[in-house]
Amino acid sequence: MLDDFFARALIAGSGVALVAGPLGCFIVWRRLAYFGDTLSHAALLGVAMAFLLEVNITLAVFVVSVFVSLALLLLQRRATLSSDALLGLLAHSALAVGLVALAFMTWVRVDLMGFLFGDILAVTRFDIAVIWLGGACVLSILAMIWRSLFAATVNVELAQAESMRPERSNIIFMLLMAAVIAISMKIVGVLLITALLIIPAAAARRFASGPEQMALLASIIGVIAVFGGLFGSLEWDTPAGPSIVVAALALFVVSVLPTPYLKLFKNTQTGEVQIDHSRGTGQ
Amino acid sequence: MLQRTDSLIALNNAGMVRAGKWLVRGVTMTVEPGEIVTLIGPNGSGKSTTAKMALGIFKPDEGIAQKRADLKIGYVPQKLSIDWTLPLTVSRFMRLTGHISRKEANSAMAATEVLHLAKSEVRTLSGGEFQRVLLARAMARKPELLVLDEPVQGVDFSGEIALYELIREIRDKLQCGVLLISHDLHIVMAATDRVICLNGHVCCSGTPTTVASSSEYKALFGARAASGLAIYEHSHDHEHLPDGRVRHKDGSITDHCHPGDGHHDHSHEHSADGKGTSSDA
Numbered sequence: 001m002l003d004d005f006f007a008r009a010l011i012a013g014s015g016v017a018l019v020a021g022p023l024g025c026f027i028v029w030r031r032l033a034y035f036g037d038t039l040s041h042a043a044l045l046g047v048a049m050a051f052l053l054e055v056n057i058t059l060a061v062f063v064v065s066v067f068v069s070l071a072l073l074l075l076q077r078r079a080t081l082s083s084d085a086l087l088g089l090l091a092h093s094a095l096a097v098g099l100v101a102l103a104f105m106t107w108v109r110v111d112l113m114g115f116l117f118g119d120i121l122a123v124t125r126f127d128i129a130v131i132w133l134g135g136a137c138v139l140s141i142l143a144m145i146w147r148s149l150f151a152a153t154v155n156v157e158l159a160q161a162e163s164m165r166p167e168r169s170n171i172i173f174m175l176l177m178a179a180v181i182a183i184s185m186k187i188v189g190v191l192l193i194t195a196l197l198i199i200p201a202a203a204a205r206r207f208a209s210g211p212e213q214m215a216l217l218a219s220i221i222g223v224i225a226v227f228g229g230l231f232g233s234l235e236w237d238t239p240a241g242p243s244i245v246v247a248a249l250a251l252f253v254v255s256v257l258p259t260p261y262l263k264l265f266k267n268t269q270t271g272e273v274q275i276d277h278s279r280g281t282g283q
Numbered sequence: 284m285l286q287r288t289d290s291l292i293a294l295n296n297a298g299m300v301r302a303g304k305w306l307v308r309g310v311t312m313t314v315e316p317g318e319i320v321t322l323i324g325p326n327g328s329g330k331s332t333t334a335k336m337a338l339g340i341f342k343p344d345e346g347i348a349q350k351r352a353d354l355k356i357g358y359v360p361q362k363l364s365i366d367w368t369l370p371l372t373v374s375r376f377m378r379l380t381g382h383i384s385r386k387e388a389n390s391a392m393a394a395t396e397v398l399h400l401a402k403s404e405v406r407t408l409s410g411g412e413f414q415r416v417l418l419a420r421a422m423a424r425k426p427e428l429l430v431l432d433e434p435v436q437g438v439d440f441s442g443e444i445a446l447y448e449l450i451r452e453i454r455d456k457l458q459c460g461v462l463l464i465s466h467d468l469h470i471v472m473a474a475t476d477r478v479i480c481l482n483g484h485v486c487c488s489g490t491p492t493t494v495a496s497s498s499e500y501k502a503l504f505g506a507r508a509a510s511g512l513a514i515y516e517h518s519h520d521h522e523h524l525p526d527g528r529v530r531h532k533d534g535s536i537t538d539h540c541h542p543g544d545g546h547h548d549h550s551h552e553h554s555a556d557g558k559g560t561s562s563d564a
Contacts, residue, residue, distance in 0.1 A: 028368050151380045154365065161338040161358035161430065162380040208370045209404075
């Protein structure tokens with residue numbers, strides 16, 4: 001089965017989606033979307049470093065992402081610029097420096113599009129091993145800090161007062177995000193990683209009644225999006241990475257449909273149309 | 284463990300400076316097991332800052348903050364907002380910072396009368412309901428120190444009395460220390476062992492009686508507030524607190540007044556305060 005490039009793509013994509021779900025929930029809960037964007041843009045600088053130093057790309061991307069998050073922490077403490085300006089500054093300068101550095105390395109022939117938009121159909125068995133083993137590590141560490149990280153998400157001071165060590169969890173969470181960006185870059189590319197993190201989590205919100213449930217649902221929705229996107233890309237000959245994001249978007253749109261329309265879908269199957277206005281659009 | 288004599292938390296000459304301005308300075312205080320300590324003071328007097336230094340949320344810029352090793356704290360913060368993106372039911376919220384058995388969670392929720400809300404989303408609760416959920420969560424942890432930052436916000440008047448009554452019951456049952464923050468000068472005093480009055484620094488401290496009669500206190504809050512406190516001097520046997528409060532809200536004085544319990548000395552102050560508060564309310 002692993003001999004088939006399409007099967008490899010499905011397996012690799014599902015692995016990334018499973019990890020992206022729970023992590024993406026925290027990004028949504030903590031309003032870190034732009035932070036995720038910054039890290040993933042900086043990933044291109046990691047790619048340039050990998051070529052320059054001739055090291056593994058995933059490793060280089062991870063290291064650069066970690067440095068960018070630490071730089072952000074330091075700048076937030078010292079600088080007078082607001083957080084979003086700092087994030088924009090870091091994101092786009094890291095992206096630009098990465099592109100310029102790659103251009104200087106004339107001996108390197110890289111498929112830039114592959115890094116920007118992903119190259120899921122070219123994943124190797126080694127990539128799959130990295131994604132599933134790395135993903136398993138990320139998920140186990142996340143499970144260990146889950147209670148503390150969630151408590152800190154609800155209220156940092158409460159977590160601090162009740163000895164949940166929120167600062168430690170926050171730093172570990174940043175490292176996990178850097179790791180996920182490093183392993184998922186090949187699947188959807190640096191420009192779309194944040195989408196894979198956020199959209200399934202956002203789609204899961206409507207149907208979840210608890211944080212753990214939402215994390216699980218986000219993973220499932222992510223896997224559905226990967227399957228939908230890949231089969232769609234096969235069917236209509238569209239780029240695989242963006243197709244996955246479009247599939248996730250479609251699932252999100254279904255999730256925000258007002259309740260009456262969802263009921264309409266259900267009821268047309270039984271031949272009975274009933275619009276119930278008394279129910280809200282979800283809590 | 285509770286028999287140990289060392290304090291749960293201790294501040295020694297602690298102070299915090301922000302943007303070149305001292306929020307609070309020179310605070311020395313302790314909370315002992317089984318003791319209820321109340322911080323009072325006007326808005327911006329550094330009550331929350333002081334509590335947060337004691338809790339270890341803020342590091343003092345001056346002086347020392349100490350906490351007993353592995354101290355189990357139950358914290359009821361002043362403000363807590365839950366975003367729409369966060370699906371969180373009351374029963375999940377009860378387990379936020381540690382495992383709590385269903386039975387313990389239910390009995391705590393029953394004590395604060397929010398058991399019927401267990402399956403509700405936290406976001407949909409009213410202010411008063413949420414306050415009671417916060418308290419239930421903190422007490423279900425069976426803390427050694429309970430810290431409450433303005434716990435009566437959004438709670439209606441009779442609920443307020445019940446809430447303080449409950450805090451005292453929790454103290455009696457768990458033998459925990461309690462650190463209460465309040466700007467509610469009247470009602471909070473009854474169940475309190477020690478009052479620390481803040482205004483950027485400790486302006487006076489001691490038993491409610493001592494504080495209420497101190498000139499610093501009167502200067503800070505005015506004579507009317509001081510007379511309000513006088514009501515509760517004799518209420519230290521606790522049972523009289525709800526009666527006392529209801530009475531002076533109504534304006535009638537004698538309903539629950541028993542000769543010889545100290546009321547008579549203060550009856551004139553009751554009426555003065557009764558008018559004062561009702562015009563306030």
